Amino acid sequence: MASSKVFLCLVYFFLCSLNFFTVLATEFNVGGDKGWVVPTVKDDQVYNQWAGKNRFKINDTLRFEYKKDSVLVVTKEEYEKCKSSHPIFFSNNGKSIYKLEQPGLYYFISGVSGHCERGLKMIIKVLEPAAPPQSANHTSTPTVAGANVANVINGMVFVAMLFVGIFM
Ligand SMILES: *[C@@H]1O[C@H](CO)[C@@H](O)[C@H](O)[C@H]1NC(C)=O
Numbered sequence: 001m002a003s004s005k006v007f008l009c010l011v012y013f014f015l016c017s018l019n020f021f022t023v024l025a026t027e028f029n030v031g032g033d034k035g036w037v038v039p040t041v042k043d044d045q046v047y048n049q050w051a052g053k054n055r056f057k058i059n060d061t062l063r064f065e066y067k068k069d070s071v072l073v074v075t076k077e078e079y080e081k082c083k084s085s086h087p088i089f090f091s092n093n094g095k096s097i098y099k100l101e102q103p104g105l106y107y108f109i110s111g112v113s114g115h116c117e118r119g120l121k122m123i124i125k126v127l128e129p130a131a132p133p134q135s136a137n138h139t140s141t142p143t144v145a146g147a148n149v150a151n152v153i154n155g156m157v158f159v160a161m162l163f164v165g166i167f168m
């Protein structure tokens with residue numbers, strides 16, 4: 001009896017941690033189903049609007065899919081000029097993966113002449129890592145703010161259940 005409960009708890013923990021880790025990094029398909037393509041109507045906000053609908057964290061990756069094009073990571077100035085002679089990152093293999101390793105702003109442009117001007121450009125903002133729960137000075141029930149907090153509580157509940165399972 002007790003051992004099957006323990007087993008179930010262990011399975012639960014395993015699934016929980018699995019869930020926790022998959023939440024840590026996400027792969028985004030830039031532009032959704034269309035991919036990385038020149039907007040049909042000139043519009044330099046198409047990709048920024050796509051970016052605005054998403055939240056990017058450290059270690060998330062961006063997947064760019066395209067044909068006969070390229071992806072460059074450049075500085076803000078180069079983004080505005082739509083031109084770069086020494087991009088921070090360059091890829092033109094049709095399927096570029098870019099990992100967002102630090103918080104801050106990333107500037108992407110197409111390296112194909114004229115494409116950036118027609119809107120194939122994007123700014124990505126990567127959020128700072130989630131701040132640890134507010135100082136211990138605040139005596140309050142944990143807020144729902146962080147999924148991490150929820151996970152920890154979940155874990156504690158099940159540790160308690162585990163002991164109940166063993167000793168009852
Ligand atoms: C990002 O990934 C690196 C290497 O896999 C790891 O060392 C680092 O802790 C990760 N950072 C975050 C915030 O997940």
Ligand SMILES: *[C@@H]1O[C@H](CO)[C@@H](O)[C@H](O)[C@H]1NC(C)=O
Pocket residue numbers: 135137
């Ligand atoms: C916590 O309390 C200590 C002492 O009361 C104070 O010095 C510190 O600034 C407080 N920290 C925060 C984050 O409020």
